Amino acid sequence: MNIILFMIPLALIFAGGFVAAFLWASSRGQFDDLETPALRILIEDKNFDLNTKNDESNEGSKRGVT
Amino acid sequence: MDTEEFKSFYRNPNKESEYTFYVEGLQCASCIHLLEKIPEFRPDITTVEVNFGLSIVKVNVTADFKISQFLELLEELGYKGAPLSENENLADKYKAENRTSLKRIAVAGACTGNIMLFVVPVYGGLTGSYATAFNWISFVLFLPILFYSAIPFYTGAWNSLRYRVINVDLPIVIALWTGFIFSTVNLVLDKTEIYYDSTASFLFLILSTRFLVKRIQQKTLSDSSLMSFIPVQNVEVKTEHGTVSKLSLHIKVGDTLVIQPNQIIPADGVLLSVSADVDISLLNGESLPNTLGIGMNVHAGTRCLNKSFLMKVEKVSSDTEIGKIVSTLENDSLKKTPFVTFSENIAQWLIAIVFSLSVIAFFVIGAFINYDEALNRALALIVIACPCALAFGTPLTYALSLRKARDLGILIKNGNVFEKVIQIKTIFFDKTGTLTSGHLSIVSNFPHTIEDEWKAIILGLEHRSTHPLAFAFRNAWSNIVPAKITNQEEIIGKGVSGQFNNSHYSVESSQSRGESGYMCVKLKKDDATLAYFYFADELHPDTKNVIKNLANKNYEIGIISGDKYNIVEKIADDVKINKDLVFAECTPQKKLDIIKDFPFVCMIGDGANDSLALNQAHVGISVKGSVSLSHNSSEVCFTRPGLQSLVDLIKISRRSQQILKTNLAFALLYNFLGGSLALLGFVNPLVAAILMPISSLLIILNTYRGLK
Numbered sequence: 001m002n003i004i005l006f007m008i009p010l011a012l013i014f015a016g017g018f019v020a021a022f023l024w025a026s027s028r029g030q031f032d033d034l035e036t037p038a039l040r041i042l043i044e045d046k047n048f049d050l051n052t053k054n055d056e057s058n059e060g061s062k063r064g065v066t
Numbered sequence: 067m068d069t070e071e072f073k074s075f076y077r078n079p080n081k082e083s084e085y086t087f088y089v090e091g092l093q094c095a096s097c098i099h100l101l102e103k104i105p106e107f108r109p110d111i112t113t114v115e116v117n118f119g120l121s122i123v124k125v126n127v128t129a130d131f132k133i134s135q136f137l138e139l140l141e142e143l144g145y146k147g148a149p150l151s152e153n154e155n156l157a158d159k160y161k162a163e164n165r166t167s168l169k170r171i172a173v174a175g176a177c178t179g180n181i182m183l184f185v186v187p188v189y190g191g192l193t194g195s196y197a198t199a200f201n202w203i204s205f206v207l208f209l210p211i212l213f214y215s216a217i218p219f220y221t222g223a224w225n226s227l228r229y230r231v232i233n234v235d236l237p238i239v240i241a242l243w244t245g246f247i248f249s250t251v252n253l254v255l256d257k258t259e260i261y262y263d264s265t266a267s268f269l270f271l272i273l274s275t276r277f278l279v280k281r282i283q284q285k286t287l288s289d290s291s292l293m294s295f296i297p298v299q300n301v302e303v304k305t306e307h308g309t310v311s312k313l314s315l316h317i318k319v320g321d322t323l324v325i326q327p328n329q330i331i332p333a334d335g336v337l338l339s340v341s342a343d344v345d346i347s348l349l350n351g352e353s354l355p356n357t358l359g360i361g362m363n364v365h366a367g368t369r370c371l372n373k374s375f376l377m378k379v380e381k382v383s384s385d386t387e388i389g390k391i392v393s394t395l396e397n398d399s400l401k402k403t404p405f406v407t408f409s410e411n412i413a414q415w416l417i418a419i420v421f422s423l424s425v426i427a428f429f430v431i432g433a434f435i436n437y438d439e440a441l442n443r444a445l446a447l448i449v450i451a452c453p454c455a456l457a458f459g460t461p462l463t464y465a466l467s468l469r470k471a472r473d474l475g476i477l478i479k480n481g482n483v484f485e486k487v488i489q490i491k492t493i494f495f496d497k498t499g500t501l502t503s504g505h506l507s508i509v510s511n512f513p514h515t516i517e518d519e520w521k522a523i524i525l526g527l528e529h530r531s532t533h534p535l536a537f538a539f540r541n542a543w544s545n546i547v548p549a550k551i552t553n554q555e556e557i558i559g560k561g562v563s564g565q566f567n568n569s570h571y572s573v574e575s576s577q578s579r580g581e582s583g584y585m586c587v588k589l590k591k592d593d594a595t596l597a598y599f600y601f602a603d604e605l606h607p608d609t610k611n612v613i614k615n616l617a618n619k620n621y622e623i624g625i626i627s628g629d630k631y632n633i634v635e636k637i638a639d640d641v642k643i644n645k646d647l648v649f650a651e652c653t654p655q656k657k658l659d660i661i662k663d664f665p666f667v668c669m670i671g672d673g674a675n676d677s678l679a680l681n682q683a684h685v686g687i688s689v690k691g692s693v694s695l696s697h698n699s700s701e702v703c704f705t706r707p708g709l710q711s712l713v714d715l716i717k718i719s720r721r722s723q724q725i726l727k728t729n730l731a732f733a734l735l736y737n738f739l740g741g742s743l744a745l746l747g748f749v750n751p752l753v754a755a756i757l758m759p760i761s762s763l764l765i766i767l768n769t770y771r772g773l774k
Contacts, residue, residue, distance in 0.1 A: 035119035
C-alpha cells in the first residue's frame with residue numbers, strides 16, 4: 001500500500017498541471033471563439049486558386065443572402 | 067468617411083492599427099476563407115481575423131487604409147459591413163468576463179472530479195487512516211471551489227441582501243457553506259457525514275448552465291445593437307472658406323449643413339434651401355414623404371430623399387426631438403418595476419419554508435432525541451433541499467429556449483420574456499414597417515390598362531428619382547425599358563417632368579389623395595391627363611394569416627400608428643381588426659399613454675416613434691429593419707421579415723413555461739421526499755451523493771426532451 005503515498009500526490013500534481021494549462025490557455029484567448037476555428041479546418045491552406053474560388057464562394061454567399 | 071477624425075472614432079483603443087467590423091452575410095467556412103485571404107491582394111490590410119459566431123471581423127491595417135474602400139470591398143464580395151466603435155464592440159467588452167467564468171468552471175470541474183475519485187473508496191467501505199486521509203484531500207480540493215469558483219454567488223447573495231430581493235444565489239451560498247462547515251466539523255470529529263462531493267458537483271452544474279445562458283444572451287445582444295439610429299457619419303459643413311467635412315458628433319448649433327440625398331439628418335434645424343423631400347417614417351411612422359419649404363423645421367433622424375439641401379442647425383444631440391425621446395426612455399426604464407418571475411416567487415417561498423422547517427426540526431428533534439442528532443438532521447435538510455430546479459433547471463430551460471428562438475430568427479434579451487408572453491392579453495401593432503412592408507406599391511390605376519409606351523415614359527421620368535413612388539413604379543414594371551427623356555426635371559414636392567417625342571410629359575401628385583386612403587399621382591401629356599395611379603403601403607404577405615391566427619387564440623388585436631387616420635383604417639379593414647382598438651395620428655407620447663391603459667399588452671413596432679411605447683409595454687417587440695432606439699427599448703427583436711415570428715414566439719414561450727413547471731413540480735416533490743428522509747434521519751452522505759445527481763440528471767433530460 002505504500003505505493004499509494006506516491007501515486008496520490010502524483011495524481012494531484014497531474015490534475016493541478018492540467019488545470020494550470022487550461023487557465024493559461026484561457027487567458028491567452030484559446031476559448032474566446034469556439035466556432036470559427038471549427039470551420040477554418042475545412043479550408044485548404046496551400047495551392048489554392050484564389051480567383052476561381054473567390055467567385056464561387058462569392059456567388060454562394062450572395063445566393064444565401066437574397 | 068476616411069478623415070482622421072472618423073478613423074480615430076472607430077480605431078480600437080488599445081491598438082492603433084486595428085479596426086473591428088460587424089459583417090452581415092457570413093454563412094460558412096468559405097466566407098471565413100475568403101475574408102481572411104484579403105491581405106493577399108490588398109497591400110493596405112495586413113491581417114483579417116473572422117469571429118464567425120459573433121459575425122465580427124478584426125482587421126489590422128497599414129497607415130493608408132481607408133474604411134470606405136474596405137466597406138466597398140466587402141460589398142463586392144457579397145457582405146454588408148459596418149465599423150464598430152469601442153462601445154459597440156460587445157465581443158471585446160465581454161471577453162474578460164467570459165474568460166474568468168470559464169476559469170472558475172474549469173477549477174470547479176477539476177476539483178469536483180477529483181473529490182469524486184477520492185470519495186469512491188470511502189463509499190466502497192474504506193475505513194481507518196486511509197479514509198481520513200482521503201476525506202482530508204477532499205477537504206483541500208473543496209477549498210478552491212469555495213474561495214474561487216463560487217465568488218459570483220457571493221456577489222449575487224450580497225446584492226440580494228443589500229437590495230432586499232431574494233434571489234436564487236442566496237440559498238446556493240447558504241447550502242454551499244452549510245455543506246462545507248457541516249462536513250468539516252464531522253471530518254474533525256471523525257464522523258462519516260461528509261458532503262463535499264455532492265455540494266461540489268451541485269456548484270459545478272450551476273456554474274456551467276449559467277455560463278451557457280450568458281453566452282447565448284451575449285450573442286443576441288451583439289446582433290441587436292447593430293443598427294444605429296443616427297449613425298456616426300461625416301457631414302459637409304458650409305463655412306466662409308467653402309465646405310469642410312465634420313464628424314456628426316461635433317456639429318454645433320449655428321452650423322450650416324449640406325445634406326446629401328439618402329443621408330440621415332444628424333441634427334434639428336431649419337431648412338435654408340427652397341424645398342426638400344424628407345422621409346420621416348422613422349420618426350413618426352408616416353408612410354409618405356414630407357415636402358418641406360424654406361424656413362420649416364427639419365428633424366434629426368429623418369432621411370433626405372432626392373435632392374441635397376442646406377440646413378441651419380438649431381439643436382444637437384440630446385436637445386433634438388429624437389434626443390428627448392431617448393432621455394425619456396432612459397428615465398422610464400429606470401422607473402420600471404422589475405418583473406418577478408414565477409420561479410423567483412417559488413424560490414422565496416422555498417427558502418422561507420426550508421429554513422423555518424430546519425429550525426423547528428432542530429428544536430423538536432433536540433427535545434425528543436438529542437441536540438447532536440438534531441443538528442445533523444437539520445443541516446442535512448438544508449443541503450438536500452437546496453433548490454436544484456431553480457438553480458439550474460430554470461437557466462437551462464431559458465438557455466435552450468433562447469437558442470431555439472434564435473434559430474427561428476427571434477432575438478430575446480432576457481429569459482423572463484417567455485413568462486411575460488404567456489400573460490399577454492392585447493397585442494398592438496404599429497402600421498408602417500410592421501403590418502406593412504413600408505414600401506409603396508401600385509394598387510390600381512385608371513384607365514384599367516396602361517400602354518407600355520406610357521409605362522416606359524413614366525420609368526424614364528422617374529429614372530433617377532429616389533422617391534418611394536419611383537421605386538413602386540420600378541417594382542411594378544421591372545420588365546419595361548425606360549424611355550429616353552430629355553430636359554428631365556424634378557420639382558420637389560410636385561413631381562417630375564421632361565420631353566419625349568416633342569411632347570411635354572409630367573408625373574404629378576394628384577389632390578384626390580386622402581379620400582380613399584390611397585395616394586394618387588397622374589401622368590400628364592402637355593396639359594391633358596392620361597392616367598391616374600393609386601398607391602398604398604402594401605401588407606406583408608403573411609400579415610393576414612398571422613392576425614387571423616392570433617384572433618383565433620383570443621388575443622385582442624389593435625393598431626397604433628402615427629400615420630393618417632384613413633390610411634390606418636384602410637389597413638385595419640384589410641386585416642379585419644376591430645375599430646375600437648385602432649388609433650391613428652399618434653405622437654410617441656400618445657402611443658405611450660394608450661399602452662399604459664391596457665394591462666398585459668404586447669407592442670410590436672419598428673420606428674423611433676414606437677420606442678416609448680415599446681419600453682412601457684409588458685412585452686415590447688421590434689421587427690426587422692428597426693432603428694436602434696426601438697431595438698434598445700424592446701426585449702424581443704424579430705430578424706426575419708413578417709410577423710410569423712410572433713406566432714413562433716408564443717409557441718416557444720408556452721413550451722418553455724410548461725417545461726419550467728414540470729421541472730419545478732418534480733424538484734419540489736424530490737426536495738420534499740429528500741427533506742423528509744433527512745428529517746427522519748435516513749440521509750447519509752452516500753444517499754445524498756446518489757440522490758442529488760439523479761435529480762439533476764432528470765431535470766436536464768426533461769429540459770432537453772421538451773425543447774427538442
